[in-house]
Structure formats: C-alpha cells, structure tokens
Amino acid sequence: MSPLELTTHDFGQFGEPAETFCLITSEDGGEHISLPPGDGYSRVIHLTLPRGTRLGTLIERSVPPDAHVLAVCPGRFLDSPTPQELGARKLAVLPAGSTPLTDEYVRYFLRSAAKTDIAQQAATAEEFFDLVGDSDRLTIVDDASGTEAEFDHTVGECVWNQQAGVLEPGDQQIFPSGKLSVTAAEITTFEPEARLLGLNGDLTLRGWPIVHRHADPADGAEQQRLFEALSPLVSHAVTLHVTAGRIEGVTPQTSGAAPAAAELDKLLTDDPRYRVIWELGFGINTTTEVIPANCGPNEVYGATGGVVNLGIGITPATRFALAFLCPRSSLLTSDGTAVLGARKAVRRGRMQRVSSASCGCH
Structure with missing residues (x-):
C-alpha cells in the first residue's frame, strides 16, 4: 500500500x-x-x-x-x-479501538479531516449553542414518522460538550472533529442514577447503529453479532418511548424493523442500565460520509445540516456502548426554529460548554 x-x-x-x-x-x-x-x-x-x-x-x-x-x-x-x-x-x-477500523477506513478519515472546514465548523457550533441557550425547551422531531420528543435542558443537571472547531492549549478532541453533545454527567464518568430528566416523548431510530466495546477481545464476536442484529435500522425505523430520560418501551414502525426492535428490547431487559439515554449527540462534520460498517468515527457525520444521534451505555460500566445515527430527525427550539437536521436554520451566539475528551471509547 x-x-x-x-x-x-x-x-x-x-x-x-x-x-x-x-x-x-x-x-x-x-x-x-x-x-x-x-x-x-x-x-x-x-x-x-x-x-x-x-x-x-x-x-x-x-x-x-x-x-x-x-x-x-x-x-x-x-x-x-x-x-x-x-x-x-x-x-x-482517532477513535480506533472500540470499533474495528480497516486500513482503508483509517486512510479515509485522515483524508476527510484534511478537508474539514474548521472555521465553518466553529461557526456552526457557535450558532448551535446560541439557539440552544436561548430556548429552555427543545424538540426532536421525525417528520417522516411523526414522532416528537421534548427536551427541557433546565431540568436536572446537564453537561454540554464540544468536539469541534480549533483546539486551545491543553485541549483534546476526537479526530476528525465535528460532534456536539449533552450528557447527564461528565461524559467519561458513568453515573447510574444520572438522567436527562427533561427528555420525554417518542424518538425515532432510523440510521446506522454503532456498537462500541471495551478492551476485552473476547467481546468482538458478540459486538459484531449485535451490530448485525441492529442493522435493519438502516432502512426500518423503531420508536423509543422515553420518560425522564429513560427508555420505557420499543415499538417497530414496520414489520422490517421488528428484529431490531426485539434485539433492543432484549438488551434493555437483560441490562436495565441501557434504558438510560446517556447522551444526545449532534454530528456537524459535513465533510465525512457514513462508512457502511460498525465504525465509531461515524458519530461526527453531519450530512449537510447536522445529524442527531443518541447514545446508551458507556464502557466499561456496560459491556457495550451504543450510538444511533438519526439523519431524518431535526432539533427545534421552542419557537420552531431548526437548530440542525432536516429543517435547519441558523443564528449567531454563544453558550458555555466543556471542551474535553470524547466518550472514552477511543
């Protein structure tokens, strides 16, 4: 090569x-x-x-x-x-340990990072935090399926994270950059009782899943099996019913989604810690494309107007950490302004957030 x-x-x-x-x-x-x-x-x-x-x-x-x-x-x-x-x-x-990355994928993400417009990414982050900071109540909608969930980020504790824009001395960041997120506690420390208490309603999962594992190579086979079992989500949607940041139920939206819904339901039943929505993420890297595989750096994927993603579990507290890309969803402010996603609109602004390591799944 x-x-x-x-x-x-x-x-x-x-x-x-x-x-x-x-x-x-x-x-x-x-x-x-x-x-x-x-x-x-x-x-x-x-x-x-x-x-x-x-x-x-x-x-x-x-x-x-x-x-x-x-x-x-x-x-x-x-x-x-x-x-x-x-x-x-x-x-x-480059997060290259928790999911399998081939040499081809590594080279792709290096080239993609070299093409990323960091100035534009920093401006997108500023606009995002301005809109979010001016609106206590946010809404995540999927226009195709009609689902809607409300997120009041003034309820309980929230930590906002930025993995985008220019690094300052002492900062560490994922590579390629391009993810914003909110968690119920510090992003690298799992607290079983922490919740995004202001998150309620129905969320649609329809997009590529990501299954992270920790360092035990014996988990590799089950990681791949779980990824394949959830892969119908690429084409078939399921609905998560959420109360105070906790997943209370899973419903397939079509018959094709039934296997993935059953796998998710089994995961939530076998280990209730997965019921906690640990992270709401927002990919804003508009240079990268989705790698059609179990690929951790896919989390920064921002399509053309930003992509909502959702995280449950955190290794090594849970055996796996799962992320779901939701490219059909939009994040809206209380007045209906689209922060990102299919209905995106933008404004300028600032909001305090943490610039630190990613999810710990490097």
Whole structure:
C-alpha cells in the first residue's frame, strides 16, 4: 500500500502551527502515513505507543511541551491523558479501538479531516449553542414518522460538550472533529442514577447503529453479532418511548424493523442500565460520509445540516456502548426554529460548554 501523503497544516483543528507536530501510532500501524512538516511547523516526530503504555504517559515523557499531537492507533484502546500529562499540548485522537477500523477506513478519515472546514465548523457550533441557550425547551422531531420528543435542558443537571472547531492549549478532541453533545454527567464518568430528566416523548431510530466495546477481545464476536442484529435500522425505523430520560418501551414502525426492535428490547431487559439515554449527540462534520460498517468515527457525520444521534451505555460500566445515527430527525427550539437536521436554520451566539475528551471509547 502506497503511503498516504498529507502535511501537518492539513489539520486545521490544531490552529496556528507549533514548532513540533507529533504523530503517535501503534506498533502495527502508521507506516503508510507520510507526514512532512507544513507551513509553520519546524519538524515532525513519529512515536510508537508500546503495548502496555498509556498514551498520557508517552506524551508526558516523550513529546515537547507545546507540541501538536495526533494519535492514530487502530486496535488500541486509548485512555484520555490527564490534564497534568497533556499540559499545554494539543491532542487529537482517532477513535480506533472500540470499533474495528480497516486500513482503508483509517486512510479515509485522515483524508476527510484534511478537508474539514474548521472555521465553518466553529461557526456552526457557535450558532448551535446560541439557539440552544436561548430556548429552555427543545424538540426532536421525525417528520417522516411523526414522532416528537421534548427536551427541557433546565431540568436536572446537564453537561454540554464540544468536539469541534480549533483546539486551545491543553485541549483534546476526537479526530476528525465535528460532534456536539449533552450528557447527564461528565461524559467519561458513568453515573447510574444520572438522567436527562427533561427528555420525554417518542424518538425515532432510523440510521446506522454503532456498537462500541471495551478492551476485552473476547467481546468482538458478540459486538459484531449485535451490530448485525441492529442493522435493519438502516432502512426500518423503531420508536423509543422515553420518560425522564429513560427508555420505557420499543415499538417497530414496520414489520422490517421488528428484529431490531426485539434485539433492543432484549438488551434493555437483560441490562436495565441501557434504558438510560446517556447522551444526545449532534454530528456537524459535513465533510465525512457514513462508512457502511460498525465504525465509531461515524458519530461526527453531519450530512449537510447536522445529524442527531443518541447514545446508551458507556464502557466499561456496560459491556457495550451504543450510538444511533438519526439523519431524518431535526432539533427545534421552542419557537420552531431548526437548530440542525432536516429543517435547519441558523443564528449567531454563544453558550458555555466543556471542551474535553470524547466518550472514552477511543
């Protein structure tokens, strides 16, 4: 396979260049990436993450203190570095451990990140948080099926997260970037009693599922089986009946959706922790396309106007963490203005949010 030729200035999420760009790969990956320094960078260093070594440990020990760092380690589960380990460095991580990524998929997402308009992504995030901040009550609608759920984000505790736009010193971000979300607690820490208490109504799932696992390779076969069992959702919709952020029931909208609805219902019955809607996500990367496979980076997919997605479970607290893309849905403010999705409208604005690691499923 010929090397993928990119330059450091292709990755706009790092902002203004630093002296050093650091590429970190796993022991069996990275040899097909050619990454010479671009405008403003003096050098590129390429480090290998040894088995058994934490990403944060390697960064703290071996990476210059103001470097920009890209970690691409297929098949490796990467714990987020602590603030002390990361320091003032900027870090982007391709989520490549919790779902199987082929070399072809890795190359696709590297090329996609190089094409992403980071300035536009930052503007989209600002518009999103302005609209959300000005409206206590939000609505998620699916026009094709007629479902509607209300989300009052002033009820209970909510944490807003931004994985989009330009990194600041000390920030870490998924790669490619392009996801906004709200969770009932800190995104990397599962709290069984936490709820998005203001979320009530019916949600339609119709789109690609994503099934994340944790580090035990023995879970790989069941991960693939679960993904295949839920794959009818690509073409056939199910309805989730939600009360105070908890899934109370699953109904297939068509006969073709019945197998996926039955699989979901079994999952919720076998482990009630999956009934908690842990995350409402919003993909805003309009450069990436959906990879038709079980692929974690699909979560940033934003079509042309943004995509609602939904997360249940969080590893390792639950065996799997599931995300569902809902490209037919729209997020609306209380006056009917579309924040994103099929009915998108935009305004300018600001709202406080956390810029930190992704879901922990790197």
